[in-house]
Amino acid sequence: MKFQIHDMDGWARTGTLSVNGKSLLSPCIFLGHSFKRGNPLPWHYFNVDSLLINAYDLLVQKIDVTRVRQILDFDGVLMMDSGGYQIQRLQKDIDLETIIQIQEASKPDIAIPLDYPLTPKMDNKEVHSRIMKTFRNNIHWRESYPYESIPVIHGYNEKHLIDQMNNLDTPDFLAIGSFVPILMYSDRKRLVDLLITVRKKYPDTFIHFFGVSYLVAFLLFLLGADSVDTSAHLHNARYGSIHLQHTGPRAIAINTKKRKRPSVHKLIEKEKFLNESCGCPICHYLEFDHLKARGVRGLQLRGIHNAWVYTSAPAELRQIIEEKKATLFIEKIFSQSGLYYLYKYAKRNYLT
Ligand SMILES: [Zn+2]
Known part of the structure; x- marks a missing residue:
């Protein structure tokens, strides 16, 4: 695995990750x-350039792990x-060898070890x-997994993160969990500070953040994250919401089976x-009203549309970073959003 940086625009950067x-x-965006x-x-x-799946899902859905690539056709x-x-979440106890076996048999390009996410309710111990x-x-994983694996760290305060980083040699690729979901919920400004802390510590490492929403992805990229993953395109599609470019999700349909209430988002x-x-x-190919379809058809149509909006964003941003216009571009996006204060905080402290 190798990461080569091409262009820098403030903290934002473009590059190429060579893997497998x-x-x-x-x-x-994965x-x-x-x-x-x-x-x-x-x-x-x-x-679609990059996809994130998980070993537990393969187990639950009883997927033939030797045929994952063929089944996905990806x-x-x-x-x-x-x-x-x-x-x-489901309070399952899964043996780490089970996860290793699934990864070994399905041969993803990037394997992440079994990790233990944090929540704000947990005590220090x-x-x-x-x-x-x-x-x-x-x-x-480094010692037993036969292919390349990637270290993952979790944490939402500086001490946790620095302790864990001190235990790592400088990796080519670092995956960070718990961080964005918890900090977006509790202390958003610190998310900005800690991201910069990580980037200063590892200027040449490819840094991935787990579990990021569409708008927040832009801010993370502006501050030097290299990749994020999201399932929000699916989640929002399931609950009747669609995305517009550079905007949070908007409600379009009422979900049928499990949720009786309409999507929490503003109407489109x-x-x-x-x-x-x-x-x-x-x-x-289809009229707008098809996006309101109920059931599996609605989920699929909205899911594909949302995935398009998500996957177009990084390509657009790469171009803008090359033109050194990332700050202005992202300021415009955030000025329309409830997260504008977060952008302004980032700009005041790290972008001037
Ligand atoms: Zn569309």
């Missing part, structure tokens, strides 16, 4: 995918994490214990949506 004989341009029935496969409709860069979040377990698994302005003339294959 493949090249991935950065910044980039689309999250679950094998749950009904989920769309957007890469069958347009180019030839881009495939990252697989353990599914630590799902395992924790539990946080410390989970950080140590993740740390031991990083070592176990149809005129505004049509004015943007989305170039995705769904909007190209």
